[in-house]
Amino acid sequence: MRLTAEETARAAAFFTEGIARRVSRPVRLMEVCGTHTVAIFRSGIRQLLPASVELVSGPGCPVCVTPNEYLDTAIAYSRRPDTIITTFGDMLKVPGSESTLMAQKARGADIRIVYSPLESLPVARDNPGKMVIFLAVGFETTAPTAAATVLQAEQQGLDNFLVLSAHKLVPPALQAILAAPDGKVDGFLLPGHAAAISGLEPYRFVAETYQVPAVVTGFEALDILQAIYILIEQLAGGKAELANQYRRVVKPEGNPSARKILEQVYQPAAANWRGFGGIDGSGLALRPEYRHFDAQTRLPLDNVVTREPAGCRCGEVLRGLIVPDACPHFGRSCTPEQPVGACMVSVEGACAVWYKYGQGRWTYA
Amino acid sequence: MRLTAEETARAAAFFTEGIARRVSRPVRLMEVCGTHTVAIFRSGIRQLLPASVELVSGPGCPVCVTPNEYLDTAIAYSRRPDTIITTFGDMLKVPGSESTLMAQKARGADIRIVYSPLESLPVARDNPGKMVIFLAVGFETTAPTAAATVLQAEQQGLDNFLVLSAHKLVPPALQAILAAPDGKVDGFLLPGHAAAISGLEPYRFVAETYQVPAVVTGFEALDILQAIYILIEQLAGGKAELANQYRRVVKPEGNPSARKILEQVYQPAAANWRGFGGIDGSGLALRPEYRHFDAQTRLPLDNVVTREPAGCRCGEVLRGLIVPDACPHFGRSCTPEQPVGACMVSVEGACAVWYKYGQGRWTYA
Amino acid sequence: MCLAVPAQITERSEYMATVTVSGVTRQVSLMLLPEAAVGDYVLIHAGFAIQAIDEAEARRTLELFKELEQYAVDS
């Protein structure tokens, strides 16, 4: 069963009209998840909302929040002749301090794009003389796939498979945003796929502690419009609840099997986020029993010198403090072909999404 | 000082007229050396000689006399992923039992053409994870260059440089020809460059023991014409002497420094010759002190199965018993592009030379 | 932050399953969703099935979207 184009248009009109009718004051809603950012822009939702409803992007692009330090380390590994890097395509173009993985690849580094971390294992098996390093980035949704891959490698007795881990967890970043004095968010669209693993529990504090409405949201245009509608309804009614718009996928308890594997392999650790700095318990480190899969333990590198690009305001973008075109570089000295910051590169980066889909470049009539 | 074209033509005419005038009965002269064969055909000397002076080629093409067994071994080494083969260009197209080095290279084997055996050493230095095997073929002239390369490798402490040796010595093959009941040679053009190393002594037995005239000969057309002239003069005068037409290069004592290095590294050994079979003392083996440079000692191979091509008469060609177009394959089922035997491949192979320069294909008016 | 696609399991053997999305098939790991069965709709991400899709809920959402216009007329 699918909706016809007409049914879709009618449902969308219902929500947008409802939103427009119910909103009484300017509100700032944050879509935490980069996939939501992309979906919003691809479906042109921003143009459907009244001016008083402002959507800001959050810290939910795993590539964007990964600091240069990580990329510089990955690049340093890629330069070694005894390594093969496996990575999601997302990481290729992201600038580190001096270079990108794509540029290293062009210079001859053996860097292979995988769609699944599991694809790293045959590479390791077929290249016994090399260390195969998987760039393990991603949030709650992706981290279990890396953990399962580590277990598989263990079972297959592969000792030349390593992970360079920069996994991150969403709730600690939300907490940092809510606790910060500078940003004000009136409601959250919460990441449906992260919640599919973690369940609803980790997100309750948003409504309960901070009294901010929040909706776990799916990724179709209508899912998002409905979630915005729900937030506006709550705000209009003075409520602050955690709603689940994405019940077909998100169960209250999440996916306990996935969490078990995740917890078997990883333990929470402090992590650096671009724009936030260190956040306690917001990252994942391999447990001591699996430390022999850790790239930095097995192949220690000399100090990697790192610097963030001058003038880039990705940090503020990621914390929802500014929209991309508030950055003076945007669309001028910073474009997808000549990016300054990671947010202009990642497919889910707010700056890249703004640019690509025309926001801040073109005045929609 | 060089001769003008006219001077050359006049000198040539002097020799050819002298030869025609002095020859009184059909004679068979053997140019032992493949480089002489090529020079004779390239300068069209055969067409200048009277019908009664027949030139036959001898066993002096190092590629041709190297039996399939050697090529099969080289090919087997080339197939190993842990090897790099370095070789003179001459060997590339020569058929082994089933394949050629060129075909292996096309399939991805790492085979590098060198002009000097010394070029193998940087290859070994730059590829510490591989064994670099130099295909050491050639006669007295070339063997010292391989020996000197072994000494250099020793001095440089390279333990991944190996030689697959099939060096051969000329005099034992001449002895075999002279001692055989089936061939009759009335005079020999002896290899000037081999004699440049060995000196004249090793060739005296031809005239002294077997009473056959012989001339150590240079490689210009006029050198060869003069040498033939000398042989015809001796035959006309009933003499059998060892003459040295190539005094500018060949000293009676040869090159003692080169021989010393050769003898330091190699010792005489039995060797298999295509067309002759085993000839005692006609080959060179690494001395025990240098056996660690020997490919077959360091990297023993499982039995290499070898067979010689059916119907190929290279053996008889190499012993001077037949000329190439006496072979039924010649120019029909055997051409340089689709060769049956090594003699149709090597640049100095009698069949290849006949074919390339038109003898047996074209009736010269 | 995490692209994921609904797919239907058509075969499974141990911890691997064949899934299909509009006729396109792929092998995915069931390590993270061991209870999934042939016929189930699951969400796939990075080569793994990461969650089952509740068909009843999915249908309910679609029906809601279809019927919204009634509410719209009402309001």
Add this chain to the structure above:
Amino acid sequence: MCLAVPAQITERSEYMATVTVSGVTRQVSLMLLPEAAVGDYVLIHAGFAIQAIDEAEARRTLELFKELEQYAVDS
């Protein structure tokens, strides 16, 4: 069986020499001809100087070839 080319030594250092053939230069090893000196003509083969060329003999051969015609007329 052995291509070799006459060349003149223009420089030497230890066991290597620079040789020139009609303006084309190459490094060759003198390991097999340690006594060779700058200015000498030598025969080169497979990257080594393998023998010195006796210039007087070389000249004699050329002169002979030039003068042969006289003999030809005589005979």
Add this chain to the structure above:
Amino acid sequence: MHKKQEQILLGHGSGGRLSHDLLKSIILPAFSNPALDELHDGARVLAGGASLAFATDSYVVKPRFFPGGDIGKLAVCGTVNDLAMCGAVPLYLSAGFILEEGLPAAELERIVASMRLAAREAGVQIVTGDTKVVEKGAVDGIYINTAGIGLLQPGADITAKRVKPGQAVIVSGYLGDHAIAVMSERHGLTLPAKIVSDCAPLNKLIQAMLTEVPAITMLRDPTRGGLATTLNEIAGDAGVGIILEESLLPVRPEVQAVCEILGFDPLYLANEGKVVVFVEKEYSDKVLTIMRQHPLAGEACIIGSVTEQPAGQVALKTTVGGLRLLDMLSGEQLPRIC
């Protein structure tokens, strides 16, 4: 990180903005001349009084054999189509082969046979050629270049300059089939057998269209960079806006599925047997009728129209009623998880 690209990246060959930048920064300044500067799929030139089109492309597709075709078929169809897109009837092709030492001769034979078939289907002759063989490892199997000469159809004048607001934008069928069929082996995706490359010579279709409707203003085959990039080029050259309707875009569900799995956008996928047509709206029914009668354009449909705004750009009206910019491809599409 803010500096000119110092080395060639894969994206420079993607047909998108980097390709464009390379063209504009290095190639065009060096070679500039009126025929080249038109930046058509081929050049329109005069020779000995004849009005010709001249086009070239190199083919480096990997794998060499894919569902629905191979590199040889592609090499013929690609250049035939570029000539057709100029409004020309293709006559002659050249074929330049670069072969890797060790390539099985049987593969070459198979490729050459499919070139022969494609040339016959297109009605063109391969009249000159060249074969180079390079060392093992110096090329990936076989690359083919074809160049072609065509005779411009009298009465037709295919140029972006004639694209004006109000014209209809037509596409001849499903988008993305070629790219998806070619990449099907990657990342373990298995496609149903019916998803094959659309690779085909469009010249007879185009000839029929131009004979009946010489008023057609612009034609282009949305190859590398896909429909979105092609339309951006045209919008840029013509100084007009183009607005597409998302609901009208023909994409097979299977292609859509692969896009969703790997994170691709079908509007940026290469097609090798599709054409985008611009024509005044009054002719659009006639054009559609002709197209739909042809086996290569049975699914032809209008997908949008030319507008004043966004000048030089392309926008998409989404099913929920939003509007967004449809930019050129930037870099190349990579499979992604976020």
Add this chain to the structure above:
Amino acid sequence: MHKKQEQILLGHGSGGRLSHDLLKSIILPAFSNPALDELHDGARVLAGGASLAFATDSYVVKPRFFPGGDIGKLAVCGTVNDLAMCGAVPLYLSAGFILEEGLPAAELERIVASMRLAAREAGVQIVTGDTKVVEKGAVDGIYINTAGIGLLQPGADITAKRVKPGQAVIVSGYLGDHAIAVMSERHGLTLPAKIVSDCAPLNKLIQAMLTEVPAITMLRDPTRGGLATTLNEIAGDAGVGIILEESLLPVRPEVQAVCEILGFDPLYLANEGKVVVFVEKEYSDKVLTIMRQHPLAGEACIIGSVTEQPAGQVALKTTVGGLRLLDMLSGEQLPRIC
């Protein structure tokens, strides 16, 4: 060992007999048509009433930069020359680039700049092109294909069929310079600075020659496979013999020296700015006079003549008075020690 070649070998691209075999066994049977079957340097075709020549070549030279030129200059001159050899005035070129990911952009700029200069010198326009980028390792740096269109010079009819016994064979200058300059780095050989590639556009020379002496019967640039192979092709196509005089062949002493060191034959070395001319003896002085006035043919000389025998073959009269066959290149020349 007696079997058909199952895989492509380097020799299949050498321009010699293996190239010929590949052409005759795989390419020609597939594509056969009158223009192709002429096997000229380019095809002579009719389009819209104009008599055109159409030629292509791919350029894979390594190193990319060599004394006297680079791959870009070669790519322009090579195709310009092939058009000129058909008796055409070259007008338009296409340029297809295949670039390796990671190629320094500065190298591409340098190559493109030298294409621009060569095109200007030749008076041709590069009107269409294509750029592909392939993964690191899938091509060796940069390969270029050019195709070209020329207008056949009225009155001229350049075809091997008109080569007849009694005609003179002229070459425009020293043989082998290009090949030797390009391979100079190999095996530690150092050449004097004056030995550079002869790479140059010959079209203006040829145009002058054909304007003054339209009776010229045949022209060819002895590129891959060298003079010997080129003459064999012509002798074969014309069914005549060709006899050269060894003492007349122009070879620089430095080129001869490299040949002696590495065991090459200068008659099989590639040239990129030389032409072999066939003309009735009565015109040979006139042709030589025109040629020697041109900077690219100052050393033009007669090297032999066309004969009845050896029909279909080429022979060489040696300085000592012998005669020998001069065969096609078989395989490729490899440095050798015996």
